[in-house]
Amino acid sequence: MDQIFDVSLFASTLRMITPILLAALGGAICARVGLFNVGLEGLVLIGAFSAIVGNHFTGNVFLAVLFAVFCSLLFSILFGYMSIQLKANVIVVGIALNFLALGLTTFSLRAVFNVKGAYYNKDMVGLPKWDIPVLKDIPWLGDVLSGHSPLVYLSLVLVVLLQLFLFKTVTGFRLLAAGENPTAAKSLGIKVTRIQYGAVLMCGVLCGLAGAQLSLGNVTMFTEGMTSGRGFIALVATMLGQSNPLGVAASSLLFGFMDALSIRLQGFALPTHFTMMLPYIVTIAAMLFFKDKGYMQEARKSNESSR
């Protein structure tokens, strides 16, 4: 047992959850304004690819991350335009976005780098690893918490910031109101459409960061469809966390831990299928206890009335 639950397992958990957590936070904001964003997967994939492209052409990690955020932002605008302006079914747009992202990134991989499958270049620099001054000297905790990329720490800070933003600021309350009951919010003079756009754009930024962590933080390469379902896991984490930043963080932690654990178990040639299955079963069980709230019904309404 000691061999399985060692320090590096927890450290890798922290690295694993960051993309999921960032994307799930984006999904949570979207869910709060009544848009159920199935396109997280695609947005993260675009972020991951454009981070590599930015890195390749500028050679600067910071600019690469900015470029990733910019590209994800563009696609989230597309998502917003289709679903808010044109009132297309949110879920359909999300599915289409995922396909577009998968096709475009693989296509651009050929067009830009002229390779197939994966792009790797040993000259590329990944995100820097930050050692936290005092923390890193604490025996066990230091090994777990220190020495990660800045985005890992940023994601943790963002959880707290978003929690404060949503529940302690006026704009946050307006955002919640816009999702809870758009008609009532509109009657109070809240610009619902603008708030929805704002939420979608924020989601784009977060997904861009998630992608950058995926392709520049965890590894320094891009492979076709490298999100491999992480966007959907993020979506599930959003549901399990009830679109509440702290809850989303907790559920992402669960998913990340299971992810890291199953990779570890693979090393011992043990069946990983059930450990990987566990988060989904937990989510279904959790849905039994947490009943749908207003914004969820909104999402449900939008997916039922479309037929």
Place this chain on the structure above:
Amino acid sequence: MDKLLQFGRSMLQPLLAILVGLAAGAIAIVIVGGSVMDTYAEMWKGAFGSFYFFTNTLSRATPIILIGLGVALAFRAGFFNMGSEGQMVLGALSAALTAIYLPGPGWFKLVAAIMAGIISGGIWSAFAGWLDAKYKMNLLITTLLLNYIATLFAGYIVSYPLKDRSGSAAMAQTVMIDKSVWLPKLFHGMSVHGGFIIAAVSAVLLFFFMKFTVKGYEIRMLGGNPLFASYGGVQRGKMMLLSMFVSGGFAGLAGSVEVLGTQYRYIDSALTSPGYAWSGIMATLLAGSHPLGTAVAAILLAALQTGGMGMERNTDVPLEVSSIIQAVLILFVSAKLSYSFLKRKKARS
């Protein structure tokens, strides 16, 4: 004449979307420096160029049609069934296991395997419906979650207890199904198999079921206006279980015919990686949940995919052009919903 006009109008939007999709593809082709006409010609050849390629397209379309039909039925009833992937995988697994381990003559095993596929896919799907009807759990999310559980479970079964240990290949797969249980090929040496006939017949049957039976009318009513349906005495919970069972049954059937007609064993991720389930959902969206239209759209999507492969063989343009075309297609078709929304708004004011 009126009907013809209406039909033409309903065809206009998908055709427009196809044109826009092809235009987007053309831009992508120009970017990588290919010739648009030549590339599309290669694509056409890859999908329909010879009898062999044509049957190849049809065999790829087979599972997509069946999944599309299932999703279309659920859509018509107003349910978003995103769980086709898991339902298909479970159907495929049970079909393979039935075909391998059930004693009896070949034809009996074949029928039993197909039935097992339909039933297990249906039950898995109805389970999600039951969770929604009984506990008000969002169907969209539960079906999505059940996908993972089903694929992981099937993956476990074929990597550990029932793994094929006879061959030297260390792949996660079951043993080969006996030849007597294989779905017959329609033409010698071609890949299209009896499953295509099943798919085509199912499309026609579903069309008549939706159009001319009481149950079909109830399903359409439930999807069109749930309040009116409940006023008319349609029980939502019961209909949900029924339509989800049939919907999942189609997905299970898709998995079974793929196993019995093409792969002859259950191979881990051989059904999930080509994205049959998502293609099926796309076909349904493209056709606006019309059963016959779904079949046509499925063949179109399959043609785009096989055509893309042909294109990649003969030109420098990468395969992914076809997935770009598909995605743009769907984006534009989803804009159709807004078009009808605008009409409704006008009618109200």
